[in-house]
Amino acid sequence: MTVTIFVPRDSTALALGANETAAAIEREAKARGIDIKLVRNGSRGMFWLEPLVEVATDAGRIGFGPIEEHEVAGLFDAGFTTGGSHPKALGLTEEIPYLKKQERLQFVRVGITDPVSLEDYLAHDGYVGLKKAIAMEPAAIVQEVTDSGLRGRGGAAFPTGIKWKTVLGAEAAQKYIACNADEGDSGTFSDRMVMEDDPFMLIEGMTIAGLAVKATEGYIYVRSEYPHSIANLNEAIVAANAAGYLGENILGSGRTFNLQVRKAAGAYVCGEETAMLESIEGKRGMVRAKPPLPALQGLFGQPTVINNVISLSAVPLILSRGAEFYKNYGMGRSRGTLPMQLAGNLKYGGLVEKAFGVTLRELLYDFGGGSESGRPIRAVQVGGPLGAYMPESLFDTPFDYEAFAAVASTVGHGGLVAFDDTVDMAKQARYAMHFCAEESCGKCTPCRIGSTRGVEVMDKIIANQNRPQQIHLLRDLCDVMVTGSLCAMGNMTPFPVLSALNHFPEDFGDQKTLANAA
Amino acid sequence: MNTQTPFDLAAVEAIIAQRKATPGALLPILHDIQGVVGYIPPSIVPAIAEGLNISRAEVHGVITYYHFFRQHPVGEHVVQICRAEACQARGCESLADHAKELLGCDFHGTTDDNKFTLQTVYCLGQCASGPAIQIDDDLYARVSKEKFNSLIQAKRGVQ
Ligand SMILES: Cc1cc2nc3c(=O)[nH]c(=O)nc-3n(C[C@H](O)[C@H](O)[C@H](O)COP(=O)(O)O)c2cc1C
Ligand code: SF4
Ligand code: FES
Numbered sequence: 001m002t003v004t005i006f007v008p009r010d011s012t013a014l015a016l017g018a019n020e021t022a023a024a025i026e027r028e029a030k031a032r033g034i035d036i037k038l039v040r041n042g043s044r045g046m047f048w049l050e051p052l053v054e055v056a057t058d059a060g061r062i063g064f065g066p067i068e069e070h071e072v073a074g075l076f077d078a079g080f081t082t083g084g085s086h087p088k089a090l091g092l093t094e095e096i097p098y099l100k101k102q103e104r105l106q107f108v109r110v111g112i113t114d115p116v117s118l119e120d121y122l123a124h125d126g127y128v129g130l131k132k133a134i135a136m137e138p139a140a141i142v143q144e145v146t147d148s149g150l151r152g153r154g155g156a157a158f159p160t161g162i163k164w165k166t167v168l169g170a171e172a173a174q175k176y177i178a179c180n181a182d183e184g185d186s187g188t189f190s191d192r193m194v195m196e197d198d199p200f201m202l203i204e205g206m207t208i209a210g211l212a213v214k215a216t217e218g219y220i221y222v223r224s225e226y227p228h229s230i231a232n233l234n235e236a237i238v239a240a241n242a243a244g245y246l247g248e249n250i251l252g253s254g255r256t257f258n259l260q261v262r263k264a265a266g267a268y269v270c271g272e273e274t275a276m277l278e279s280i281e282g283k284r285g286m287v288r289a290k291p292p293l294p295a296l297q298g299l300f301g302q303p304t305v306i307n308n309v310i311s312l313s314a315v316p317l318i319l320s321r322g323a324e325f326y327k328n329y330g331m332g333r334s335r336g337t338l339p340m341q342l343a344g345n346l347k348y349g350g351l352v353e354k355a356f357g358v359t360l361r362e363l364l365y366d367f368g369g370g371s372e373s374g375r376p377i378r379a380v381q382v383g384g385p386l387g388a389y390m391p392e393s394l395f396d397t398p399f400d401y402e403a404f405a406a407v408a409s410t411v412g413h414g415g416l417v418a419f420d421d422t423v424d425m426a427k428q429a430r431y432a433m434h435f436c437a438e439e440s441c442g443k444c445t446p447c448r449i450g451s452t453r454g455v456e457v458m459d460k461i462i463a464n465q466n467r468p469q470q471i472h473l474l475r476d477l478c479d480v481m482v483t484g485s486l487c488a489m490g491n492m493t494p495f496p497v498l499s500a501l502n503h504f505p506e507d508f509g510d511q512k513t514l515a516n517a518a
Numbered sequence: 519m520n521t522q523t524p525f526d527l528a529a530v531e532a533i534i535a536q537r538k539a540t541p542g543a544l545l546p547i548l549h550d551i552q553g554v555v556g557y558i559p560p561s562i563v564p565a566i567a568e569g570l571n572i573s574r575a576e577v578h579g580v581i582t583y584y585h586f587f588r589q590h591p592v593g594e595h596v597v598q599i600c601r602a603e604a605c606q607a608r609g610c611e612s613l614a615d616h617a618k619e620l621l622g623c624d625f626h627g628t629t630d631d632n633k634f635t636l637q638t639v640y641c642l643g644q645c646a647s648g649p650a651i652q653i654d655d656d657l658y659a660r661v662s663k664e665k666f667n668s669l670i671q672a673k674r675g676v677q
Contacts, residue, residue, distance in 0.1 A: 012644050015659035047646040047659075184641065186602030192643040224549075224586045225642055227655060262542075263549055265584035268640065282544030282570075284583040300541060342646060344607035349646025372608075381603055417604045417645065431603070435640070 003081045004056040010043030011228045018051040024072035042197025044111035045351030063090035110197045118239045121200040129319030133208045141212035147323035149335030154308030166295040167213040170303035175215035181222040182271035185384025187343040187415035191309035195229035199236035205312035210257040218259040268439040273306045331357035334400045344417035361395040375420040383412020386492035388499035425504035430458035432496035447490025467509040525555045534569040592635040593628040598652040604645035
């Protein structure tokens with residue numbers, strides 16, 4: 001009997017040796033005359049277990065991990081393909097609490113299927129949403145997305161349906177869907193996992209978006225740091241075209257949607273939507289002033305839907321299960337689920353999809369298991385390099401756009417980076433300014449020059465030169481950046497800087513100097 | 519270090535000819551050229567400008583704007599160390615110091631034997647498993663100093 005064995009092809013698994021493990025499994029099986037079928041699936045998102053080897057059994061998939069190349073022979077010795085016990089056996093993968101406690105609506109196939117197999121995608125409820133959408137009027141699709149309460153997952157949390165409605169209402173011979181897959185924020189990898197581990201979900205979501213707003217061309221702008229995403233997307237696009245899910249006359253509907261991948265070139269600010277458009281057009285990624293809205297004059301001057309990978313790939317689910325189903329998850333005005341990314345100094349880093357409302361503390365401790373170093377977690381940066389550093393006193397904040405805003409923080413793209421008590425928050429504030437100086441597009445003086453001044457001021461604070469005066473200056477600078485910048489690069493860099501200063505003043509000098517500076 | 523090495527001009531011109539009708543062709547062209555040559559030779563800028571009917575200044579502006587494009591040849595292997603927040607929280611700065619010492623060059627520098635160029639990268643999407651590095655096209659996660667040493671040794675041909 002053939003035994004099916006799974007070894008992930010997700011890039012984190014690869015970075016931890018999955019290809020070597022997979023090759024060793026094939027070698028050993030052959031040498032021992034065991035008939036296996038090796039599937040290269042996506043990752044379950046439990047990265048401390050990668051490479052995670054799974055064996056299909058009648059009861060479900062049994063996991064073993066992490067398994068390095070040199071441990072493979074031992075696995076076979078233990079008879080892992082026939083229920084033998086092994087110190088690294090994890091039991092049924094689905095029963096691992098980290099997975100079991102999640103609400104995987106969107107990441108339902110991730111880690112289970114072979115990402116580039118259309119057959120596998122179809123066997124796991126793939127393209128159910130598109131088939132429904134084809135039978136609907138464009139306005140009805142837009143309404144469904146609006147009713148779901150979906151808000152943009154790229155950071156700004158703007159209601160997706162409203163954006164689509166503007167594009168649908170715009171008259172133009174050519175409209176576009178542009179997917180923002182620049183995922184530049186440190187501590188985030190959910191876009192990457194969708195593109196590498198379930199690319200058809202994004203392709204289906206973009207196709208539905210095309211039908212909804214009558215756009216026939218789509219671009220996916222992927223950061224150059226993600227070669228595996230680019231390769232898997234391209235492979236999936238070829239398969240979707242060949243099977244009539246993309247291109248002309250989609251599934252016999254007479255509708256057209258063409259899709260292509262564009263490779264970015266390592267500029268963080270090109271994640272800002274208008275800078276991204278400039279970049280796709282082949283120019284420097286300078287931020288455009290709004291208005292005009294990209295929904296009316298976007299890519300090549302035409303009406304354009306711009307959405308993040310996670311926003312677009314939530315759409316198949318919303319169409320297949322209905323707006324009502326999606327909306328029933330979440331809290332307040334934050335509806336549905338969010339794939340949260342547990343990163344930095346955590347014992348169990350990985351991807352956790354939960355409905356909005358889960359607290360930071362639950363994610364850090366119930367899922368993340370506390371710090372990997374074993375020291376207390378002192379600060380958590382949520383939402384990437386433009387996100388605030390949150391202290392322990394804010395760990396009970398629920399994930400909800402409004403609740404985060406109320407404590408001067410942002411959910412952003414749902415990445416959280418944990419630091420233990422060895423972190424120096426003045427250094428982190430300096431880094432935030434330095435990053436802004438490196439990545440600024442240069443259009444506004446407060447962002448371009450202010451951030452460079454900010455680094456100098458932080459250097460003086462760190463060197464204990466005239467601290468009260470320098471801290472005063474730092475606050476002034478942040479004020480100017482907030483009010484005088486065109487985009488969030490300049491006007492949100494003060495978030496990490498001021499949160500570090502306000503929540504961790506002891507790292508900026510003693511309390512007395514600070515009292516004088518206030 | 520010399521800034522110009524011989525390259526296959528015909529191949530580069532073929533890229534321009536093949537791509538120039540694509541909307542927004544400049545970035546795809548630059549990616550392809552860097553893929554073939556290893557960098558964007560400044561001497562090719564006029565041909566790109568002519569092919570796309572834009573000014574040389576515009577082409578130059580784009581090349582210099584993006585961190586990914588380089589105008590000089592690099593060492594045989596490019597070693598990129600992620601130095602963004604999530605990797606900072608997992609000790610990437612001490613790995614970065616170690617790398618500089620081991621290779622004997624600074625960031626943006628190339629070793630004397632032209633074997634390695636050391637670069638900073640901000641996030642490789644491996645943020646749960648840092649420190650993360652990339653050597654040429656291969657990613658490595660949870661990179662300790664010992665692991666870094668053995669990776670470099672393997673590239674030097676010492677096992
Ligand atoms: C400096 C900067 C970087 C950004 N980077 C990204 C990014 O990498 N990915 C993303 O989806 N949105 C990013 N955004 C937000 C986009 O401008 C935009 O809001 C988003 O792509 C819209 O899609 P959504 O509504 O689906 O979230 C960035 C914004 C700024 C100001
Ligand atoms: S705030 Fe900074 S990045 Fe944004 S437009 Fe102004 S200069 Fe460019
Ligand atoms: S921060 Fe280093 S890989 Fe993301």
